[in-house]
Amino acid sequence: MTTAAYRALEARFRRIGTLDNIAGMLHWDASVMMPAGAGDSRAEELATLAMLGHRELTDPALARLLEAGLAEQEGLDPWRRANLREMAERRRHAVALPDDLVEARSRAASAAEMAWRQARADDDFALLAPHLDRVLGLTREAAAAKAAVLGLAPYDALVAEYEPDVDSAAIDRLFDQLAARLPALLERVEERQSREGEVAALAAVPVEAQRVLGRRLIAALGFDSERGRLDDSLHPFTGGHAGDVRLTARYAEGDFTDGIMAVLHECGHALYEQGLPADWRGQPVGQARGMMLHESQSLFVEMQLARGRPFLGYLAGLLPDVFPTGSAPRPKDLVRHVQRVSRGFIRVEADELTYPFHVMLRTRLERAMLAGDLVVGDLPGVWRDGMRDLLGVVPPDDRQGVLQDIHWPDGAFGYFPTYTLGALAAAQLYRAADAALPDLDRQIADGDFAALIGWCRANVHAHGSRLTGPELLQAATGAPLSADAFLDHVERRYLG
Numbered sequence: 001m002t003t004a005a006y007r008a009l010e011a012r013f014r015r016i017g018t019l020d021n022i023a024g025m026l027h028w029d030a031s032v033m034m035p036a037g038a039g040d041s042r043a044e045e046l047a048t049l050a051m052l053g054h055r056e057l058t059d060p061a062l063a064r065l066l067e068a069g070l071a072e073q074e075g076l077d078p079w080r081r082a083n084l085r086e087m088a089e090r091r092r093h094a095v096a097l098p099d100d101l102v103e104a105r106s107r108a109a110s111a112a113e114m115a116w117r118q119a120r121a122d123d124d125f126a127l128l129a130p131h132l133d134r135v136l137g138l139t140r141e142a143a144a145a146k147a148a149v150l151g152l153a154p155y156d157a158l159v160a161e162y163e164p165d166v167d168s169a170a171i172d173r174l175f176d177q178l179a180a181r182l183p184a185l186l187e188r189v190e191e192r193q194s195r196e197g198e199v200a201a202l203a204a205v206p207v208e209a210q211r212v213l214g215r216r217l218i219a220a221l222g223f224d225s226e227r228g229r230l231d232d233s234l235h236p237f238t239g240g241h242a243g244d245v246r247l248t249a250r251y252a253e254g255d256f257t258d259g260i261m262a263v264l265h266e267c268g269h270a271l272y273e274q275g276l277p278a279d280w281r282g283q284p285v286g287q288a289r290g291m292m293l294h295e296s297q298s299l300f301v302e303m304q305l306a307r308g309r310p311f312l313g314y315l316a317g318l319l320p321d322v323f324p325t326g327s328a329p330r331p332k333d334l335v336r337h338v339q340r341v342s343r344g345f346i347r348v349e350a351d352e353l354t355y356p357f358h359v360m361l362r363t364r365l366e367r368a369m370l371a372g373d374l375v376v377g378d379l380p381g382v383w384r385d386g387m388r389d390l391l392g393v394v395p396p397d398d399r400q401g402v403l404q405d406i407h408w409p410d411g412a413f414g415y416f417p418t419y420t421l422g423a424l425a426a427a428q429l430y431r432a433a434d435a436a437l438p439d440l441d442r443q444i445a446d447g448d449f450a451a452l453i454g455w456c457r458a459n460v461h462a463h464g465s466r467l468t469g470p471e472l473l474q475a476a477t478g479a480p481l482s483a484d485a486f487l488d489h490v491e492r493r494y495l496g
Contacts, residue, residue, distance in 0.1 A: 005068035006080060010283060012062060013087055017282040019053045021241040028239035028246040030113070032231045043110030050106040057094035066091060079285060082466045086284030089164065096149035097142055105142060105411055108134045112409035117234060123399040125380050132409060133376045136369055139413050143370060155367055158414030162291040163421065165469035166481075171363070171417045174424060177483040178356050185487070186353050189341050189494040199336045203327035205256040213256075213322050214249060214263035217315075221267055221301065222453045224274055235406045236262040236348060238269035238298075242281055245270045256322070257338055258349050260315075261302055265348075268301030269294060271453060275461025289465040289472065291415060292481075295422025296429060297460065303352050303423065304430035305452070307338050308493070310444035317447075341494065343391045345400040352490050354391060355423065361386045362405070362416040370413060425473060427486035429460065432477040 023046060030042050056062070066088055073081050112131035119127035139158070146157035156167045215230055228245035240246035247266035251259030272288055280286025288294050305311050312335045319328035329337065341351050347358040365382065368374035374382060383402040388394050395401035407415050433455045434440055443451055459476040473481055 002076065002080065003069065003072045005065050005072065006076065006084070009062075009065050009069050009084070009087060012056065012065070013083075013090075013284060014282040016053055016056045016090075017284075019049055019056070021243070023049045023053075024239050024241050025244070025246075028248075030110075031233045031235070031237065031239070032246070032248060036114075039110065039114040043107050046110055047103050047106040051099060051103050054094055054097070054099060054102045057091050058099075062091060079280065079466055083280070083283050083285035086287075086465050090284055092150065093146065093161065096146040098145075101138065101141055101145070105135075105138045108138055109409065109411040112411075113406065116403065116406060116409040120234070120399055120403045123397050123403070125398045125403060128403065128409065129376050132379075135409060135411050136376060136413075139411055140370060140372075143413075155370055155414065158370070159417065160414075162412070162415045163418050163469070164290055166292060166417075166421060168367075170481075171421070174421065174481070174483050175356075175360055175363070175417075178420070178487070179360070181483075181487055182353060182356060185491060185495075186341065189353060192495065193341060196336070199340050200329075200333060202255060202257070202329055202337060203323055204253040205322055207251045207253060207259075209322045210251045210256050210259050213318065214260060216318065217260065217264060218247075218267040218270070220447055221264075221271065221449050223267055223270055227274060228270055230263065230266075236266055237406075238266045238273070240273075242273045242276050242286075245273045261306060261338075262348060264306045265298045265302035268298035271301070271456070272297040272461055275457045277462055277464045280464055285466055286464045289463070289467065290469050291418035292421040292425055292469055293460060293472065295418050296425035297422075297456065299419075299423050299426040300430055300456065304426050304489070305444065305449075307352065308444070309335055310441040312338055313445050314447045339494065343393045345387070345393060345395045346404055348404075352423070353494065356420045357390045359416050359420040361390055362407075366408065366413045366416065421481070424483055424486045425469075425481055427489045428473065428477045428479065428481065429456070431485050431489070432459075 026042060026046055026049070030039075034042060066084070069084050070088065073084055076084070108131070112128065112135045115128050115131040119125060140154070143154035143158050146152070146160075147154045150157055150160065152160065153168065159166065159168065159171070211230075211232075215225075218230065219225065227243060228240065228247065231246065231248050232250060233248035234250065236247075236249045238245065238247045247263070247270045249259055249262040249266060272294060276288060277286050306315075313331045316329065316331040316334045319334075322328070339351075341353050343354055344350055347355065347362075350358055361383070365374060365379065365386065368382075369376070369379075380398050380402045384394050387401070407413075433452060437443075437451050437455060440452060443449070460472065463472055467475065470480060473479070477485075
């Protein structure tokens with residue numbers, strides 16, 4: 001049984017959800033198809049949508065409806081009670097920010113993204129610096145405003161925009177566990193792989209052939225191309241919305257695995273979106289539960305599944321159709337190539353062992369910028385120092401350093417920790433799936449992913465935001481989030 005107040009709330013949030021969906025499609029278009037000269041118009045469009053959505057959420061009438069709905073929630077089923085909880089949380093975040101700050105953040109991020117594209121192309125951080133400084137200043141304002149309302153530290157208030165169930169104390173605790181064991185593990189793996197000798201370089205693969213292969217792989221995994229599409233972009237991402245999921249990748253002829261792994265990473269995101277409960281589409285409870293779980297699904301596919309021997313054996317069987325005649329790698333050579341550990345400059349191309357170091361660096365730097373301990377102009381040099389200290393490599397230019405990611409120009413401070421939180425959750429979830437599914441490795445080697453993706457559908461996707469992240473992980477894996485499964489996984493895969 002539903003009340004009049006609850007029904008009115010659903011109608012309101014369905015409208016807010018539609019505005020979010022439109023903004024998602026415009027963001028996708030800006031990264032994939034929009035002509036460069038349309039940037040100012042797009043900034044105006046996105047700022048207007050941000051304002052409309054914010055005004056809907058901060059409308060006093062919505063507060064009255066929520067008060068009435070929450071007072072009468074005992075008569076609602078668990079999904080609707082969870083929906084009310086998520087509605088109230090969205091409003092709490094919205095009322096913390098004034099209209100003009102929401103509009104200013106949107107405009108600044110649009111301008112900074114366009115500047116980032118040019119700065120990256122020209123390897124010229126100075127082109128981005130003033131725009132990033134503007135974004136950072138507005139982000140500090142937003143963090144302070146949200147911190148006051150939510151009762152959180154400023155950085156935690158930003159993290160909560162992306163991951164509502166983990167704070168910086170938990171992040172630090174998990175990162176400390178990784179920092180205590182990963183360096184020694186990395187050295188052991190490097191020593192072992194050096195004894196095995198060099199890995200033969202792969203033959204070049206035309207980009208169009210990689211696109212075809214990417215589409216074949218995501219179809220095999222269960223991506224519904226009637227409700228989404230795969231395109232190219234400068235930085236791989238998944239956009240759109242659950243009813244029309246847009247994923248993107250970038251390719252290079254020299255190493256087809258970089259592009260294909262990006263496709264598979266984004267496919268994990270897309271499968272999550274397409275697996276969300278259709279009955280609750282347009283409602284907060286029907287959306288993904290935070291970026292930790294979202295990144296867990298992308299890394300579940302890319303790292304846990306696609307870099308494992310059974311999947312690589314399946315992939316090797318597809319490659320004679322992709323490579324020039326006679327140049328496709330043998331399965332064992334593909335495994336050695338994909339599982340090769342390397343201290344590289346680029347986060348999205350990093351292996352499982354070095355990836356957390358990239359995230360730790362970005363988390364450290366964004367916290368320092370937010371606190372005022374690091375100014376934007378010093379960022380390139382501090383980035384190079386951090387890469388040297390953590391991984392022992394120094395990027396030769398800013399394109400391979402501070403300019404590689406789009407997150408800070410987009411204002412996404414607080415997002416980066418979710419990549420490593422997601423990697424930990426992915427390892428935990430995959431271990432549970434493996435225990436629950438007999439003969440899983442053989443199915444994967446045969447290109448049969450129905451049982452594995454079905455397990456994700458049932459244990460992660462179908463819950464939407466009904467459960468919190470910790471509740472979902474406990475239910476799916478029998479344990480709270482920790483670094484144990486991830487550390488055990490990399491030791492077994494690379495040293496077992």
